Amino acid sequence: MxxxxxxxxxxxxxxxxxxxxxxxxxANHINDRIGEALKGFDLSIPQFNVLRILRGQKGKPANLSTIQERMVSRMSNTTRLVDKLIAKGLVERVTCEANRRKVEISITKKGLEFLHEVDPVIDNIETEITSRINSVENELINEKLNELRA
Amino acid sequence: MxxxxxxxxxxxxxxxxxxxxxxxxxANHINDRIGEALKGFDLSIPQFNVLRILRGQKGKPANLSTIQERMVSRMSNTTRLVDKLIAKGLVERVTCEANRRKVEISITKKGLEFLHEVDPVIDNIETEITSRINSVENELINEKLNELRA
DNA sequence: ATACAAATATTGTTATAACAAATGAATATA
DNA sequence: TATATTCATTTGTTATAACAATATTTGTAT
Incomplete structure (x- = not known):
């Protein structure tokens, strides 16, 4: 359609x-699909996003500003978003010793295990959606979208 | 990039x-740009969206469900969104005589004039963004995005 | 006609986002 | 060294969104 x-x-x-x-x-359609799937895990899209960012750090903790600049959708109060994840035990936060203004945020073991459960569900949605076009077309759209943001 | x-x-x-x-x-990038521009008019993106939908009705009033199904981003409480526009005098609402469950929502003269001011600003952004690719590419992306949602 | 179900919108409540101000720590400046 | 400035995050407040429950009207079956 x-x-x-x-x-x-x-x-x-x-x-x-x-x-x-x-x-x-x-984009809305994609968010609806992913958001719907995440609801089963009691996770919001931004929360999921932060978890993936922290995993991407491969053990190295991230501070708030690092998280913010990597988020798909920049948001004003990442502090409270992280608070939620901490409350669930998926993430932990310690104040950085080198620079006490900063905080060091990292994903916990529980968080990694949790992500591991969520991953395939989201992967399925992502591949299901994108499988409707071929690899060449995929690459082309990628390039053109990059240009639109240039 | x-x-x-x-x-x-x-x-x-x-x-x-x-x-x-x-x-x-x-999509986020686009929303940021448009949202930023609309802020100068004290208008949120969904509000702007509703105004354009109502104008598209060409005089014929729309009821809530019609608005909802045409919105870019479906939302749960369109009632209160319309309330805001009514408070600004940009929109009006009367209960439908034929079916008293429904309401008839339409854009006011003031609303039309207001949109007329906002339009060129948004048009500029939209054309500025899309002008970075050519017409053939534009059409191709359109098709492929349609397929992704299929 | 009466009762029951479906349609349409509204309202109440809770969660989340946006915005602005404030805190506390590091750095620069005089 | 004292003071101002900037940085990084947090907190308070207000606006908006999501979700669930509630009218109210209409349609349908008995």
């Missing part, structure tokens, strides 16, 4: 707006 | 996740 149908646009959209809307609607 | 750099991914991303992340990050 094309975007015009999807959002039931009544009048013809200019080419620029059509692409913009399509990207936004598609 | 590619997504790996943009989100500073430490390890190589599988092709499926890379595309998914790229779409999400790009």
């Amino acid at each position: 094309n975007i015009e149908e999807t959002i039931k646009a009544t009048n013809k959209l200019p080419e620029s707006r059509r692409l913009i809307l399509n990207i936004l609607v598609t | 590619n997504i790996e750099e943009t989100i500073k991914a430490t390890n190589k991303l599988p092709e499926s996740r890379r595309l998914i992340l790229n779409i999400l990050v790009t």
